[in-house]
Amino acid sequence: MIAELGRFLLALALALSVLQMMGGWRASGATATLAGKVSANAAYAALVSVVIAFALLIVLFLQSDFSVAYVAGHSHVDKPLFYKIAAAWGGHEGSMLLWCSLLVGVGAALAKFALNHDVSLKFRAVSIQGGLQILFLAFAAFTSNPFDRLVDIPVQGADLNPILQDPALAIHPPTLYIGYVGLSAAFSLAVAGLIEGRGGAAIAAALRPWALFAWSALTGGIALGAWWAYYELGWGGWWFWDPVENASFMPWLIAAALIHSAIATEKSGNFAGWTCFLAIMAFSLSTLGAFLVRSGVLTSVHAFALDPERGLWILAIMTIIAGGGLALFALRSGKLGSGSGFSLSSREAFIGANNLLLxxxxxxxxxxxxxxxxxxxxxxxxxxxxxxxxxxxxxxxLAALLILLPLAPFLPWRKQGFNRRLAMRSAVWILAGVLAGIWALILGATPIAVGAAAFAGWTLAGIAADVWHHRVIVGMASRFSLAGRVLAHAGVAAIALGAVADSTGRPETVRALAVGETLEANGFMLTLDAVQRADGPNYLADEARIGVTGRSLTELRPQRRFYTAGETTTREVAIRSGVGGDLYVSLGEPRTRDDGVIAYEVRASFNPMVWLLGLGAMLIALGGLTAFVGNVAAARRRQ
Amino acid sequence: MRARSQRMIMVAIAALVLIGAIGLALIAMRDAVILFYSPTEIADAPPALGERIRIGGLVEEGSVVRPADGGADFRVTDGVGTIHVTYDGSLPDLFREGQGVVAEGAFHSPDTFTATTVLAKHDETYMPPEVAEALREGDVWQGESDE
Structure with missing residues (x-):
């Protein structure tokens, strides 16, 4: 019964989205009318339907209702409660439902919050968003319905892939999806603005808070994924340039360009067409990401399933979104108006350079x-x-980006900005860069890494000067926009430094150890003291107790787990984090030596200053959110 | 007139950056592209010794030897050809006999592939596309859902 109700609600949300689209279209161009009310209420009702549908899916997981194909494929009676809930978005069908729910949520949020001073543009955007909802809800309902029933009902369920049974991975997809789907608001507003023939500044002002919020969430989602890869995959790496990682990185880059160019467009009307173009591309690339993840066309560690048919559907949706958006852009961008023009060393020119590089x-x-x-x-x-x-x-x-980054906040809008004061100021930053380079040299970095460290030092010094100058000396009006800018920029520099430090790490040490034997990794002596059983609710596990001596005394307990339902083995790495970096130990398979002694494969490595990467990602996300709050507050004041 | 010449400079800078990017991409691509070979293809036209390639297929049943000091020796098959692989790193957790595998490395002697990385398939519903293709050509493929 529950599954049938879920199916019904999914179809209802689809029907309401049609109403939302048609009502919104009618309402725009006129002052607030009945059609607008219908459209907004349809959007709210659609949100209620998908939220209940999603809750029902979770209920099905809690009940372990294996007559539902998706539940049978991703759950198991013995699975811990938390992962039963997380499994609701751990597979293809459920994650599409999550995607749709968020898309509908954005539609309702547009109807509620966006542009209450420009109702015509608002409802045009609500209408476009309704169209996006129809595309994805139809895809979910007809090709990937999580409520489909099975004919042969299994007793136990296949279980969720064990490496996905992890706290970070339970919240990684929702965060990432808020980012991907949040960019749909920028898309809808840009397309609506083009249709309505609004000027660039109005469109940029309308879409900026949405883009900021989505970009912050995307940052958090990517960071959670990288963190998960670092400690769960057991390879010690955090970024592999895997197609699916790239699929999230591309919209992130485009959205980063967008939130910068939108500032210039709002300020002086420059880059108006470009801002709209980026808004269209950002969501198109989000959809491309969904296609790459879902279709299995590329070899990736993330591929959910090899299903070309679903891939073609998403490709078709992507073609409609990107093709439609860009065609409209080509036809209507003439109405955006041209900017005021700007000098080569103005703020606009540097934002243009930032965009070009990103x-x-x-x-x-x-x-x-x-x-x-x-x-x-x-x-x-x-x-x-x-x-x-x-x-x-x-x-x-990216290095060029780091060099230009600290200069931009000191440049005036439109006018020529290089002068002797800026030259003297930046001379100090050069000194900081040289020091950072020497630091990297002492760490034993490669020449490229030394260069990167120098750039990051220069950037950090420039950011510090930005705070000092604009807060203490000039007393910049908006604390939020200064704080957001400084936090996010410092985050970028921290990530650059973290990546540099990480690249100086030595290769891992792998050795087969019997109990009592020792290996040496980066100055640490690791002794295998004992191996004991540490079984969990749905897995069997060996746990090694590894004593560490050297720079500090501690004990690490990596595990090797065997999940009985899926017959898969995973490893739980043990990490000892410090200011200098992480001691990273994983336990491999046991082998029997000729004399009958059992030896366990132990892999150990020291990863320098990995925390810089996490700190950097947090700063970027926090900076984006701060700018978002400031932007929304400023918009409230203006009204 | 001044605004116009400035615009020209900006366009020129943008063009330079884009040309640089295309050049970099093409140069990097030459070295970074790794070709995939099935065991049959290696039998037909062996790659040069030392060339970095990827191979893939199924881990042959009963072929895996695990020395006590780590690493592994095994054979990869697509039903027609077979490759002997030696690997001294840590085997992935999903590595099992009869399952799909992709190995990256090079032939340092004509009959032994020295792997630097071994990737096993990631979950039950997933098979690397290249492996599926290789197996289809070797007639070992059992269809989409043979679990």
Whole structure:
């Protein structure tokens, strides 16, 4: 019964989205009318339907109702309660329902909060959003319905892939999806603005808070995924340039460009067409990400299932979104109006440079990600593009970004901005850069890493000067916008430093240890003291007790788990974090030596200053949210 | 007139950056592309010694030897050809006999593939596309849902 109700609510949300789209379309162009009320209420009702549908799916998991195909495929009676709930979005069908719920949520939020001073533009956007909801709800209802029943009902269920049974991974997809789907608001507002023939400044002002919020969530989602990969996959890495990681990185880059160009457009009307173009591209790339993850066309550690049919559906949806948006852009961008023009060393010029660099990186990542598909279509199958490509192409542009970043806040809008004071100020930053370079040199970094550290030092010094100058000396009006800018910029520099430090790490040590034996890794002596059983609710486990001596005394307890339902083995790494970095130990399989002694494979590595990466991601997300709050508060005051 | 020349400079800078990016991408792609070979293809046209490639297929039943000091020796098959693989790293947790596997490395001698990375399939419903393709060509493929 519950599953049938869920199906019904999904279909109801689809029907309400149609109402939302049609009502919104009628309501725009006129002053607030009945059609507007109908549209807004349809959007709210659709949100209620999908939320209840999603709650029902969770109920099905809690009841372990294996007559539902999706539950049978992703749950198990013995699974802990938390992961029964998280499994509701752990597989394809459930995550599509989550995607749809968020999309409908954005529609309702647009109807409630957006542009209450420009109702015509607001309802045009609500209507466009309704169209997006129809596309994805139809996809979920007709090809990926999580409420489909099974004919042969299994007794136990197949269980969720054990490596997905993890707290970080339970919240990673929702956070990431808030980011992906949040960008749909910027898309809808940009498209609505183009249809309505609004000026660039109005469109940019309308979409900026939505883009800021979505971008912050996207940052958090990507960071959670990287963190999960670091401690759960047991490889010690945090970024692999895997197609699915790239799929989230591209919309992040484009959205980062968007939130910058929108500032310039709002301020002086410059980059009006470009801002709309970025808004369209950001959500199109989000959809491309969904396609890459779902279709299994690329070899990826994340591929959910090999299902080309669903892939084609998403490809069709993406074509409608990107093609429609860009066609409209080509037809209507003339109405956006042109900006005031600006000098080569003005704030606008630097925002333009920021955009050029971010979009260039996104372009090279896109090329590298899709290259296997392109060459596959040309008959050369089975090519993969190594991480070296991405490191080589992204690094120079990201370095250029770091160099220009601290200068921009000191430049005036429109006017020429380089003067002797700025030159003297930045001379101090150069000194900081040199010091950072020397620090990296002492750590034993490669020449490229030394250069990157120097750039990051320069950037951090410049950011500090930004705080000092604009807060203490000038007394900049908006604390939020200064704080947001400084936090996010410092986060970028922290990530650059973290990546540099990480690249100086030595390769891992792998040895087979019997109880009582010792291995040496980066100055630490690791002794296997004992191996004991540590079974959990739905797995069996060996737990090693590894005594660490060297720079500090501690005990690490990595585990090797065997999940009985799916017959899969995973490892739980043990990490001892410190200011200097992480001692990272994982337990491999046991082997019997010729003399009958059992030896366990132990992998140990020391990863320098990994915390910088986490700190950087947190600062960026926090900076985005701060700017979002400031932006919303400023908009409230203006009304 | 001044605004116009400034616009020209900006366009020129943008063009330079884009040309640089395309150049970098093409150069990087030459070295970073890794070709995939099935065991049959290796039998037909072996790659050069030392060339970095990927191979894939099923881990042959009964072929896995696990020395006590770590690493593994095993054979990868697609039903027609077979490759002997030696690997001294840590095997992935999902590595099992009869399951799909992708190995990256090189032939340092004509009959032994020295792997630097071994990737096993990630979950029950997933098979690397290249492996599925290789198996289909080797007639070992059992269809989409043979679990």
């Amino acid at each position: 979009v260039t990186v996104a372009g090279t990542v896109l090329f590298g990600t899709l290259y296997p598909l392109i060459s596959g279509a040309l008959g050369d199958t089975g090519i993969s593009v190594g991480a070296a490509y991405f490191n080589f192409t992204a690094a120079p542009f």
